Amino acid sequence: MSESDDRPTGSAQGAVSRRGFLGGAGGLAASGLAVGGIAGAAGGFAAGYGTPAPAAASAAEVAHPFYGSGHQAGIRTEPQRYTVFMSYDLTTSVARDVEVLLARWSAAIAQLAKGLTVGSVEPHRPDAVGVDSGEALDLGPEGLTVTIGFGPGLFDERYGLAARRPRHLAELPAMPSDQLQPALTGGDLSLQACADDPQVAYHAIRTLTRMAKGTATTRWTVTGFGRASAGPTQQTPRNLMGFKDGTRNIVDDADYERWVWAGSDDQPWMTGGSYLVARKIHIATETWDTDRISDQNAVVGRTKVEGAPLTGSREHDVPDFEARDASGQPVIPATSHVALAAHENNGGVKILRRGYNYTEGIDALGQIDAGLLFLAYMRDPQQFITLQTKLGRVDRLNEYIAHIGSAVFAVPPAARQGSYIGAELFRS
Amino acid sequence: MTPVHRPRRLAAVGAGTLITALLLAGCASTAGSPGGASTASGSAALAEVVGGASQVRVTLDSSGAGDVCTMSSSRAKAGPVTFTVENRSATGITELELMSDQRILGEKENLVPGLAAVSFTVTLTGRSYQLYCPGASTELQTFTVTGTSTGGGNESVQEELATGTAGYAAYVTQEVDNMAAGVAALRRAIDAGDLTAAQRAYAQARPYYERIETDVDGFVLSGFDATDNAGNLDYLIDMRASNLDPAVGWHGFHAIERDLFGRAAITASTRALAAELVTNVGRLDSLSKTLSYKPEDLANGASDLLEEVQSSKITGEEEAYSHIDLVDFAGNLEGAQQAFAYLKPGLTLIDPALASSVQEEFSTVTELLARHRDASALGGYARYTAALREQAAPGLSRAVEALHERLATIAEKVATA
Structure with a gap:
């Protein structure tokens, strides 16, 4: 959706309200009719589903187009409130099955992103099985995006696609402080569903997972309940350590070109694509919460409430890593997270962070099990490897966090209307 | 399995008129x-x-x-x-x-x-x-x-499906006859007080029921209300401890299983349960001979058998004392495969791709289950322990799900309104 996504500013980039979408589409005058149309497959039972649209376009009506000529939605799109991320193992040995799955996923995502169902909820034939489980009926598109990723396994010997492997796609190397659990690691395909209603995101993943049966099985998943990185017009949200996260995120076109979108050195079919590094990072919230505030600030390198660098007073003040205190020590400690991760100290390297906070109840010790689903997009996973190799070695944050899950995916460009994500892989 | 009080055959008869009305409603609202x-x-x-x-x-x-x-x-x-x-x-x-x-x-x-x-x-x-x-x-x-x-292709589809349903009816009759012989052998071993022989007879009798259970799950004895488990043959034959109706008490296979495997003892009560089981299977035997099937009954029955696998065999709930859940699994799977096999010639004319993909998914599950064959174990499959369940259940469950998802779409395609 380059035509819309590429705009660096403006609310709800690349989005149109569902009312706007339908108006543009012509024949369907009211969204109520659109819902009725979906449920058309449900025949007579569906008549009651079409409820009149509210007078003004609400957040629920925001719809991001799936088809386009540039990047997939869900990367530069302003982060929605909720996510469900799922990684899959391909179980088929037949390339054609993968092709059909990607085509079906694409068509289904296009439907879901408009707030439509995928097939009938209540089929009129008594022996028919409903295709769409129905729990997103009446909820609207809610800004849903579903972003498809390809893991290294898609390009192994099974499907004859090795010659088209994205240039920078390889399993991540082991890095310092990794505490990866095999059950939370890897995957041949990924789906990142984000929406402003958690049930809409969940429904998308449920529906697409069901569609994958026989071709791919679930591997690991994280449900994120709150965004932990901001788009350019959003107030910087906070991670579960209580600190603002993503203050210095990538916002301008030049940085997207330099650090996010796949380069001309990559496979031609990856033009407009990117790479996704997903890490499940457990946060020891219970010990963090009992750490004194001066130490918390020193660990992060910023103040907690304002989010200012320790050398400044406002969130967006540029950190001064050279500044020394009276005793000659750096004001922003060299082992603080900010100092280690800053592009100034990493040859300019940046990544686009698009993470979400998660919680999964309580762990075996009765402690709150929570953390950050770190999702970052980049031109080359080496950017993450460079940063994490350094952070894993000396980041003081490592006392409180643990990288327990990990995967890397090539994220192909958007599909043009009439095609599907990854179609270029299967054309001879 | 859970008690179902729905008279399957009656529901199927009613559906004929219903489908017409609904399809018309569907058109009108399109x-x-x-x-x-x-x-x-x-x-x-x-x-x-x-x-x-x-x-x-x-x-x-x-x-x-x-x-x-x-x-x-x-x-x-x-x-x-x-x-x-x-x-x-x-x-x-x-x-x-x-x-x-x-x-x-x-x-x-x-x-x-x-x-x-x-x-x-x-x-x-x-x-x-x-x-x-x-x-x-x-x-x-x-x-x-x-x-x-x-x-005309239409007529040949209907002929193939009709041949299939007739063939399947004969299969069910055969299985219930075998079940009657199986429970008679179980009763003889119990009456003789031979625990080992009774355990073996139990494992041998189980698969017959598991192959056809979804065809008979709605049977209510005449004179009983549909909500009274005392007249529900499926309840009386196959109820597990987890779904007991206190008003009716425990009868059938699993009550016997508790005695033979849980208590490892044959008592007067065990003998009474075995005699009662023989009687109830006899009733089932006569009732089953009156059944006729529509193509969608075979498809739905096969689909429901896989639901059984998923909900009570893979979880290890079905055979809580004997741990022969994989024997029951194989029974459900074989029953589903038989129903599908009788539909397949007709289905192939309608949707050859679906017919072959379901066939492939059946092979996948069959091969996966075959890894747990063990000739020395009761019933021919490895004892389904907690450890084996932990190791095998995720893979089995996913394979069954993939099969079930596709199998569930057959019924509407072969339905004869």
């Missing part, structure tokens, strides 16, 4: 086609004949009026007709069917934008057919065939 199947998108000229078959192109597009399904021609002369379907941009349509009197004659699935065009050929005779595009702004369109053709 946007843009108030007349239901009276519209047709294509040219009224007869479809061109190439290589002996009339050629009809069907294109699926996204338009201002929603997704549309367009035929190049809405008429053809009797004989083979090839439908070639291409989805150019309609994300709301993923399948298409050719129907006659609500029977599916031919169909294509996975019709999504970006995939190459696919085709199917059916032999049609002079009459009106319906092209059904679920999800399209006009879902039903009329396709008219003129003249007569010898060897």
Whole structure:
């Protein structure tokens, strides 16, 4: 959706309200009719589903187009409130099955992103099985995006696609402080569903997972309940350590070109694509919460409430890593997270962070099990490897966090209307 | 298994009238086609004949009026007709069917934008057919065939399905006869007080029920209310401890299982339970001989057997004392496979791709289960311990799910309204 996504500013980039979408589409005058149309497959039972649209376009009506000529939605799109991320193992040995799955996923995502169902909820034939489980009926598109990723396994010997492997796609190397659990690691395909209603995101993943049966099985998943990185017009949200996260995120076109979108050195079919590094990072919230505030600030390198660098007073003040205190020590400690991760100290390297906070109840010790689903997009996973190799070695944050899950995916460009994500892989 | 008080056969009879009414309701509410199947998108000229078959192109597009399904021609002369379907941009349509009197004659699935065009050929005779595009702004369109053709494909589908249902009825009768012999042997071993022989007889008798349980799960003895478990044969034969009705108490296989494996003792009560089981299986035997099946009964029965596998075998709930859950699993699977096998010739004429993919999924599950064969174990499969469950359940469960998902779509395709 380059035509819309590429705009660096403006609310709800690349989005149109569902009312706007339908108006543009012509024949369907009211969204109520659109819902009725979906449920058309449900025949007579569906008549009651079409409820009149509210007078003004609400957040629920925001719809991001799936088809386009540039990047997939869900990367530069302003982060929605909720996510469900799922990684899959391909179980088929037949390339054609993968092709059909990607085509079906694409068509289904296009439907879901408009707030439509995928097939009938209540089929009129008594022996028919409903295709769409129905729990997103009446909820609207809610800004849903579903972003498809390809893991290294898609390009192994099974499907004859090795010659088209994205240039920078390889399993991540082991890095310092990794505490990866095999059950939370890897995957041949990924789906990142984000929406402003958690049930809409969940429904998308449920529906697409069901569609994958026989071709791919679930591997690991994280449900994120709150965004932990901001788009350019959003107030910087906070991670579960209580600190603002993503203050210095990538916002301008030049940085997207330099650090996010796949380069001309990559496979031609990856033009407009990117790479996704997903890490499940457990946060020891219970010990963090009992750490004194001066130490918390020193660990992060910023103040907690304002989010200012320790050398400044406002969130967006540029950190001064050279500044020394009276005793000659750096004001922003060299082992603080900010100092280690800053592009100034990493040859300019940046990544686009698009993470979400998660919680999964309580762990075996009765402690709150929570953390950050770190999702970052980049031109080359080496950017993450460079940063994490350094952070894993000396980041003081490592006392409180643990990288327990990990995967890397090539994220192909958007599909043009009439095609599907990854179609270029299967054309001879 | 859970008690089901639904008289299966009666429900199936009622469905015949119901489907007609619902399908009509479906047409009437379909946007843009108030007349239901009276519209047709294509040219009224007869479809061109190439290589002996009339050629009809069907294109699926996204338009201002929603997704549309367009035929190049809405008429053809009797004989083979090839439908070639291409989805150019309609994300709301993923399948298409050719129907006659609500029977599916031919169909294509996975019709999504970006995939190459696919085709199917059916032999049609002079009459009106319906092209059904679920999800399209006009879902039903009329396709008219003129003249007569010898060897209509429609009739052969129905013949194949009729042969299949008759064959399946004979299979069920045979299994219930075998079950009667199996429980008689179990009773003899129990009456003789031979615990080891009784345990072996128990494991040998179980699979017969597991193969056909979804065909008989609604049986209520005459004179009993449908909500009274005391008259529900499935309850009396196969109820597990987890779903007991305190008003009726525990009867049947699993009460005997508790004595033979949990208590490892044969008591007067065990003998009474065995005698009662023989009586109830005898009742089932006579009742089952009165059953007849529609093709959708086979499909739904097979699907329900897989539901049984998923809900009570893979979890290890079914055989809580004997741990022969994998024996029951194999029984459910074999029953489902038999039902499918009897449908397959007819289904292959309707949807060869589905028939072969279900066959493949059956093979996958069968091979996975075969890894746990153990000739030395009771019933021929490894004892389903907690450790084995932890190791094997995720893989088995996923394979069954993949099979179940596809199997569940068969019923509506073979349903004979």
